[in-house]
Amino acid sequence: MSATTRRHFRAEKFDFSSFFFTGLTGLATLLILAILAVILGNILINGWQGFTWHFVSTIPKKNFFDINTTGVLPMIVGTTIRVFVMTIFVVPIGVITAIYLTEYAPNNSLITKFIRAAVNNLAGVPSIVFGLFGLGFFINFIGKHMDAMLQNPSAVWGQPALIWAALTLAVMTMPVVIVATEESLKAIPPGLREASLALGATKLETILRVVLPQALPGIMTGGILAVSRAAGEVAPILFTGVAYYMASLPHRVTDQFMDLGYHVFVLSTQSPNIEQTRPILYATVVVLLLLTFALNLVAIIIRARVRKKLRALG
Amino acid sequence: MGIRRGHQARPVEWLAEKFIFLVSLTAIVMVFLIFLFVAREALPLFFGETNTALVQKPIPTADIDKLTPAQLQKYLELTPEQFAAMDKDTLKSLMDVKQEAQDEIPEEFRHDPDANINTTEWRYLLLPHQWNHYEKPEYIWQPVGQIQKYNIIPLLVGTLKTTLIGLLFAVPLSVGAAIYVSQMARPKMREIIKPTIELLSGIPSVVVGFFALLVMATVLQKIFGYQTRLNAFVAGIALGFAVIPVIFSIAEDALTSVPRAYTQAALALGASRWQTAWQIVLPAALPGVFAASVLGFGRAIGETMIVLMVCSASVMSWSIFDSARSITTTIAAEMAEAVSGGPHYRVLFMLGSLLFAATFVSNMIAGAVIQRFKLKLEGKR
Amino acid sequence: MPKLNPPEAKTNSPGSNTLIQIESLSLHYGESKALKNISLTLGEKVVTAFIGPSGCGKSTLLRCLNRMNDLIDNVRIEGSCKIGGHDIYSPDVDVIELRKRVGMVFQKSNPFPKSIYENVAYGLHLHGSKSKPEIAAVVEQSLRSAALWDEVKDRLHASALGLSGGQQQRLCIARAIAIKPEIILMDEPASALDPLATARIEELILELKKDFTIVIVTHNMQQAARISDQTAFFYIGELIEFDSTAKIFTNPAKKQTEDYVTGRFG
Ligand SMILES: Nc1ncnc2c1ncn2[C@@H]1O[C@H](COP(=O)(O)OP(=O)(O)O)[C@@H](O)[C@H]1O
Ligand SMILES: [Mg+2]
Numbered sequence: 001m002s003a004t005t006r007r008h009f010r011a012e013k014f015d016f017s018s019f020f021f022t023g024l025t026g027l028a029t030l031l032i033l034a035i036l037a038v039i040l041g042n043i044l045i046n047g048w049q050g051f052t053w054h055f056v057s058t059i060p061k062k063n064f065f066d067i068n069t070t071g072v073l074p075m076i077v078g079t080t081i082r083v084f085v086m087t088i089f090v091v092p093i094g095v096i097t098a099i100y101l102t103e104y105a106p107n108n109s110l111i112t113k114f115i116r117a118a119v120n121n122l123a124g125v126p127s128i129v130f131g132l133f134g135l136g137f138f139i140n141f142i143g144k145h146m147d148a149m150l151q152n153p154s155a156v157w158g159q160p161a162l163i164w165a166a167l168t169l170a171v172m173t174m175p176v177v178i179v180a181t182e183e184s185l186k187a188i189p190p191g192l193r194e195a196s197l198a199l200g201a202t203k204l205e206t207i208l209r210v211v212l213p214q215a216l217p218g219i220m221t222g223g224i225l226a227v228s229r230a231a232g233e234v235a236p237i238l239f240t241g242v243a244y245y246m247a248s249l250p251h252r253v254t255d256q257f258m259d260l261g262y263h264v265f266v267l268s269t270q271s272p273n274i275e276q277t278r279p280i281l282y283a284t285v286v287v288l289l290l291l292t293f294a295l296n297l298v299a300i301i302i303r304a305r306v307r308k309k310l311r312a313l314g
Numbered sequence: 315m316g317i318r319r320g321h322q323a324r325p326v327e328w329l330a331e332k333f334i335f336l337v338s339l340t341a342i343v344m345v346f347l348i349f350l351f352v353a354r355e356a357l358p359l360f361f362g363e364t365n366t367a368l369v370q371k372p373i374p375t376a377d378i379d380k381l382t383p384a385q386l387q388k389y390l391e392l393t394p395e396q397f398a399a400m401d402k403d404t405l406k407s408l409m410d411v412k413q414e415a416q417d418e419i420p421e422e423f424r425h426d427p428d429a430n431i432n433t434t435e436w437r438y439l440l441l442p443h444q445w446n447h448y449e450k451p452e453y454i455w456q457p458v459g460q461i462q463k464y465n466i467i468p469l470l471v472g473t474l475k476t477t478l479i480g481l482l483f484a485v486p487l488s489v490g491a492a493i494y495v496s497q498m499a500r501p502k503m504r505e506i507i508k509p510t511i512e513l514l515s516g517i518p519s520v521v522v523g524f525f526a527l528l529v530m531a532t533v534l535q536k537i538f539g540y541q542t543r544l545n546a547f548v549a550g551i552a553l554g555f556a557v558i559p560v561i562f563s564i565a566e567d568a569l570t571s572v573p574r575a576y577t578q579a580a581l582a583l584g585a586s587r588w589q590t591a592w593q594i595v596l597p598a599a600l601p602g603v604f605a606a607s608v609l610g611f612g613r614a615i616g617e618t619m620i621v622l623m624v625c626s627a628s629v630m631s632w633s634i635f636d637s638a639r640s641i642t643t644t645i646a647a648e649m650a651e652a653v654s655g656g657p658h659y660r661v662l663f664m665l666g667s668l669l670f671a672a673t674f675v676s677n678m679i680a681g682a683v684i685q686r687f688k689l690k691l692e693g694k695r
Numbered sequence: 696m697p698k699l700n701p702p703e704a705k706t707n708s709p710g711s712n713t714l715i716q717i718e719s720l721s722l723h724y725g726e727s728k729a730l731k732n733i734s735l736t737l738g739e740k741v742v743t744a745f746i747g748p749s750g751c752g753k754s755t756l757l758r759c760l761n762r763m764n765d766l767i768d769n770v771r772i773e774g775s776c777k778i779g780g781h782d783i784y785s786p787d788v789d790v791i792e793l794r795k796r797v798g799m800v801f802q803k804s805n806p807f808p809k810s811i812y813e814n815v816a817y818g819l820h821l822h823g824s825k826s827k828p829e830i831a832a833v834v835e836q837s838l839r840s841a842a843l844w845d846e847v848k849d850r851l852h853a854s855a856l857g858l859s860g861g862q863q864q865r866l867c868i869a870r871a872i873a874i875k876p877e878i879i880l881m882d883e884p885a886s887a888l889d890p891l892a893t894a895r896i897e898e899l900i901l902e903l904k905k906d907f908t909i910v911i912v913t914h915n916m917q918q919a920a921r922i923s924d925q926t927a928f929f930y931i932g933e934l935i936e937f938d939s940t941a942k943i944f945t946n947p948a949k950k951q952t953e954d955y956v957t958g959r960f961g
Contacts, residue, residue: 018588022498028490029499029507032558036514039525039555093340100338104331107768117681118341124609124677125345125670126616128642129352132649132666136351140654171344178341191805195867198761199818199874200795204330209817210807232518235618235642239649261520261619268524269623278528285521296516300509324791 043285050283062245065267065277072284077249078162078257079291082237083227085166085253086173091223093170094177101178102185103207123175127235134168134240135160156254163253165241172236173226180225184218185211221299228295232288234261260288352670355663363388364434364657375409378402393655433464434657440467455639457648457658464661471631472546472638476621477614479550479634480557484614485607487554488561492603496569497577497591508566515559523623526552531624538635546638549624556617557610564609568602568684569595571691601687605680612676616669618642641665712739714878714908715760720774722755722764729755731932732774737925742900742909744919744940747929748955753912754802756929757880760910761797762790778878795822798871802883804863806855806870811838811847814855814866818874833873841869842899861892868899872907879903881911885918897922916956920944928952 058071097115105112143158150156188211196206212219234242243256244266250257267281268274274281358364365388373381373389381389387397390408400408431438442451443465456463495507531548540547572595580590596603625637645662652658715737722730730752737743745753755764762783764770775782783793795818806814815834819825825833834851838844843865847858855866864884871879881900885893893915900909900922913919919926919940926943928936928951936943936952947953 015586015588018586021588021592022494025490025494025498028487029494029511032487032491032511032514032562033507035555035558036510039517039522042525042529043521093337096334097338097341100334104334105338114342115338117678118345120681121345121674121677122341124612124616124673125348126612126618126642126673128616128618128645129348129666129670129673132352132355132645132663133348135649136355136663137347140355141351171348174341174344189805191801191803192807194763194766194801195805195807195870196817197766198763198794198799198801199821199870200791200793201818201821202324202327202791204327205821209820214808228516232516232520234518234520235646238646261518264520264524265619265623268527274528281524281528285524288518289521292518293513293516296513300512304509324789 040289043282043289046278047282047286050279051286052283055280055283056287059247059249062247064245064263065271065273065280067277067280070280072260072263072287074246074249074258075260075263075284076287076291078242079231079260079288081250082162082166082169082241082257082259083231085162086169086230087223087227089167090170090173090177090226091219094174094222094226095181095219097174098178098181098185099207099211102182103203103211119175119178122171123179125172127172127233128238130168130172130236131239133171134164134236138164138167139240159254160239160241160243160256161254162241162250162257165237165257166253168236168240169230169233172233173230176226176229177219177222180222181215181219184215184221187218188214217302217305221302224295224299224302228292228299231295232261232292234259234265237262260284260291264288349667349670352663352666356660356667359434359657359660359664362435364660365391365432373409375406375413378406378409391656433462434661439464439661441465442467455644457652457661462658464657466641466661466665469639469641469644469665472621473615473640473642475546475632475634475638476549476553476625476640477611479547480553480614481607481611483551483554484557484561484610488558488606488610489565489603492562492565492569492606493591493596496566497595498587511562512559514555515563517555518619519556519617520619520623522552522555523620526555526620526624540635542635542637544625544637545635546625547634549621549638549640550634552620552624553614553617556620557613560613561606561610564606564684565599565603568599568606568687571602571688572598573691598691599687601683601690605683605687608676608680608683612673612680615640616642616673618646622646641669645669713737714739714779715910716775716777717756717759718775718777720756720759720772720776722752722759722773723771724767725769729932730759733934735927735934735937737908737910739908740904740906741925742904742911742923744923744926745910745912745929746914746916746919746926746955747935749914750931751929752932753929754882757799757882757910757912760878760880761794761799763799765790795874796876797878797880798874798876799880800864800867800871800882800884802886804860804867804887806858806863806866808854808856810852811855811858811866812851815870815873818870822874837869837873838866840872840903841865842895842902843869859892861888861895864888864892864896865899868896868903872903876907878908878910881909883912883914886914893918916944928955930955 055071056076057073058069059073060066060070064070097119101112101115105115139158139160143155143161143164146157147155192210192214193206196210197203201209237259241256242259242262244258246256246258264281264284267277267284271277271281378386383397386405387394390397390405390412392400392408433439437443442453443463444451453465453467454463455465455468491507491511495504495511499507526548527544530552531543534548534551535543538547576594576598577590580594581587585593621638621640622643625639631638645665648658649662652662713736715735717733717735720730720733721728733756745757747753758764759772759776760778760783764772772784776784778793778797781788807817809817812834815837816830819830819833835844835848838847843862846862847866850857855863858866864887868879868884885896888896897918900911903909911919911923923940925938926940927934928943928947928949930951936947936949938948942948943952944956947956
C-alpha cells in the first residue's frame with residue numbers, strides 16, 4: 001500500500017456518526033450492566049450483615065417481623081422441597097419429550113409441530129395463570145376428586161399443598177428442560193448414533209448407552225435452570241400451597257409450606273414498620289438470591305464447558 | 315444367517331417407543347388443560363349464570379316443584395356437582411336461607427338501584443355505569459362490599475400503562491445493547507457481556523419488585539417530583555428490568571444469525587462498522603428484533619409480583635404518575651379472598667383466560683415471525 | 696438372547712460361495728433416484744471395491760447392505776438384496792440381527808467418547824451376557840486383529856478420543872470385528888488419514904480378508920488395485936462394470952471405466 005492511500009484511508013477513519021452511534025449503543029449496554037450492578041450491590045451492601053447463621057437456621061415465632069428472633073429456616077426448607085419435588089416430575093417428562101422430538105419424531109410431521117408449538121406457548125404463559133391452573137385443575141379437580149374417592153372426612157388433597165405447588169411449577173418449567181435437553185441432544189454427532197446402530201444396537205439401546213450419557217451435562221443444565229427459575233417464582237404458588245405462617249416444617253406432601261420469595265413479598269408489603277424490619281428483609285433477599293444465582297451460575301458454567309467440549313469434538 | 319425375527323418383534327423396543335411418544339404429548343395436554351381449566355372456572359360468567367344482584371325476588375319455598383332443576387340450580391347459585399349431590403330437603407332449606415337473607419337486607423338498599431342489578435353482566439363489566447351517589451358514569455373495579463363493581467376497564471388500562479412504560483424503557487435499551495454486543499463489541503467482550511446481561515433474568519421478579527418498592531420508588535420520586543410515590547411509572551420501569559434480558563437475548567441471537575457474508579460484503583465496500591450494522595444487519599434481523607419485542611410484551615403483561623408490590627390501587631387514570639392495577643395483580647391480590655365458585659372468583663378466572671389468550675396470541679405471532687425469519691436466512695423463501 | 700449362529704461350512708477358495716446377491720436394486724431419496732437397477736453378486740471372503748466419482752451412489756449401495764438407509768426419511772428401495780440367501784428387505788428380517796452380521800466402518804472415524812476398552816466391549820455388552828474375562832479376551836483379540844493392541848495395551852481405560860486419527864479408525868475396525876460379523880462394510884475408511892496410517896489400514900484389510908467378507912468404498916485407485924479381488928465401477932447411480940480387479944485396471948470392457956481408471960492413474 002502506498003503512502004498516499006494510507007493517509008487517505010486514515011483521514012476517513014474518524015467518522016462522527018459512527019462514533020456517536022457506537023457510543024449510544026455502548027451506553028445502552030453500560031446502563032443495563034449498571035442496573036444489574038446497582039440492584040446486586042444495593043442488596044449485598046444492605047443485606048450481608050443480617051445474613052447470619054442464626055438467621056438461616058432459626059424457625060421464627062408467629063411474629064416473624066421481630067428482628068431479633070426471626071429466621072428463615074422454614075422458608076429455605078419450603079422453597080428447597082417444593083423445587084426438589086418439582087424436579088422429580090419435570091426432569092423425566094422434559095427429557096423424554098426432548099428424546100421424542102430429536103430421536104423419534106418424524107421430521108416436520110404434524111404432531112411434532114404441535115408439540116413444539118405447545119412447548120413454545122407453555123414458555124410464554126404468565127406465571128399467575130399457572131397459579132390459576134393449579135388451583136382449578138390440581139386442587140379443585142384432581143384433589144377434590146381424590147378426597148371424594150378416598151372418602152376423606154375433610155379436605156386432604158383438595159386444598160393448597162406442597163405437591164400441588166410443585167406440580168404447578170413442573171408444568172411451568174417443562175419448556176426449560178425440554179429446550180436445554182434438545183439442544184444437547186442435537187449437539188451429539190450423528191456419527192455416534194450410526195456407529196452404535198451399525199453394531200446392532202437397537203434405537204433404545206443407542207439412546208440409553210450412547211446418546212443420554214453424552215447429553216447428561218445438557219440435561220443437568222436444563223434441570224438447574226428449571227430449578228433456579230422455579231425457586232424465585234411466587235405467583236404460581238400463591239393459591240396452590242404457600243402459607244403465610246406455619247409453626248413447623250412441612251412433613252407431608254399435602255402440607256402447606258413457607259417460601260422465601262413469598263416471604264420477601266410479605267416482609268416488603270405487610271411489615272408493621274418497614275424501616276425497622278428492613279434488615280431482615282434485605283437478609284431474606286440475599287438468601288433467595290444466593291439460592292437462585294448460585295444455581296444459575298452453575299448452569300451457565302456447565303453449558304459453556306459442554307459447548308466448548310462439543311466444539312472441540314466436532 | 316439367522317436374521318429372521320419370526321413373529322415376535324422386539325416388545326420392549328415397541329413399548330418404549332409408544333411410552334416415549336405418549337409422554338411427549340404432555341406439553342400439548344398441559345396447554346389444553348390450562349386453557350380448559352382456567353376457562354372452565356370462568357364459564358358460568360359467559361353463560362350468564364352468575365348473579366350479584368343484592369335484591370332478588372325470592373321464590374317461595376313451596377314453589378320448589380314449579381321450577382325446573384336448571385332454574386333451581388341457578389337460583390341457588392350451585393354448581394352442577396353440588397346440585398346433583400343434594401336431596402330435596404337440603405334444597406328446600408337452602409331456599410329458606412335465601413328467603414331469610416333477602417328479608418335481612420337493610421332498608422337503605424331496597425331502594426338503591428345498584429342493588430337490583432347483576433354487576434357481572436357484560437355491560438357492567440365493560441361499559442361505564444352511573445352508580446348511585448356518583449356524579450357521572452364511571453369505570454369502577456371494586457369487588458368488595460355489598461355492591462360489587464366489576465368493571466375491568468381500569469385493570470386493562472393499568473396493564474397497558476405499566477406494560478407500555480416497561481417496553482418503552484426496555485426495547486431501546488435492549489436492542490441498543492444487542493446491536494452493540496453483536497456488532498461492535500470484540501468477541502472477548504461479547505462472551506463476558508452476554509451472560510452477564512442474561513444474569514438479570516436470574517433475578518426473581520419478587521426481588522425486582524422489592525427493589526422497586528424500597529429503593530427505586532424513592533429515588534425516582536426525588537428525581538421527577540411527582541405526588542404518588544408508588545405509581546405506574548415506577549412499576550413500568552421495574553417491569554422493564556424484567557423484560558430487558560428477554561428482549562436482549564432474542565434480539566442478540568437474531569442479529570448474530572445474520573450471515574457473516576452480508577457484513578463482510580458491506581465492510582469490503584468501505585462501509586463503517588456502524589453503517590453495516592444499521593443499514594445491513596439491523597434490517598435483515600428486524601423480524602427477529604420485532605419478535606423479541608412481542609415476546610417482551612407477553613412477558614410484561616404476564617408479570618405479577620412486580621406490579622403487585624409497587625402499586626395496587628385500581629384507579630381509572632391514564633396518567634403514568636397515578637397508581638395502576640394490572641390484571642395479574644388483581645388476580646394475585648384478590649383470589650385468596652374470593653369465595654370459590656362465587657361471582658368474584660369467576661371474574662378473576664375470566665381475567666386469567668383473557669391473559670392466557672393475550673399471551674397465547676403474542677407467542678404465536680412471535681413464533682411465526684421467528685420461523686419465517688429463520689427460513690428466510692436459510693434462503694428457503 | 697439368541698446366540699450367534701455357528702459359522703457355516705466354508706470353502707477356502709475365495710468367491711466360490713455366493714454370499715451377497717443384489718438384484719435390480721433401485722433406491723430413491725424422495726424424488727431423486729440415487730441407484731438405478733443395480734445387480735451384483737459378491738462371493739464369500741472376497742474383498743470387493745466400489746469405485747466411481749463422488750456422488751455416484753457407492754455409499755448408498757454400501758448402506759443398503761446393512762440397511763443403514765432405513766434411518767433416513769423418505770428412502771424407497773426396489774429390487775432385492777439377499778445375504779446368505781435371505782432377502783434382507785423382506786418383512787420378517789430383524790434389522791438388529793442383520794447389523795450384527797454385517798459390520799460397518801465409517802468414513803469419519805466415530806469412536807464413542809468412552810474408554811478404548813469400552814469401545815470394543817460395547818457390541819459385546821449389547822449382544823449377550825458374556826463373563827468379564829471372556830469379554831476381556833475378545834477385546835484383546837479384536838484389538839490384536841486390528842493391529843492396535845501393542846499401541847494401546849497400556850492405556851486400555853484411557854479415552855478413545857485421545858488416539859490419533861489412524862488409531863481411532865483401527866479402533867472402529869476392532870469394535871466392528873469384536874462382534875464377529877461375517878461381512879464388513881468400509882466406507883472410504885482411509886480417506887481422512889495420512890499415507891502412513893492408510894498403509895496400515897490397507898495391511899489390516901489384507902489380513903482381515905482371511906476371516907471376513909469385505910466391501911470397501913474407495914476413492915483411491917491404487918488402493919483398490921492393491922487390496923481388492925473384485926472391483927465395481929459406478930457412474931451416476933449405475934453399475935457400469937464389475938469384474939476382477941486385475942481386469943478392471945488392466946483391460947476394462949467399457950470405455951467409461953477405462954477413462955476413469957486411467958484418468959486417476961495419469
Ligand atoms: N440422505 C440423503 N438424502 C438425499 N440424498 C442423498 C442422501 N445421501 C446421499 N444422497 C444423494 O445420493 C447420491 C449418492 O450419494 P452417495 O451414495 O453418498 O455417493 P458416493 O458415496 O458415491 O459419493 C448423491 O447424489 C447424493 O446427493
Ligand atoms: Mg460416499
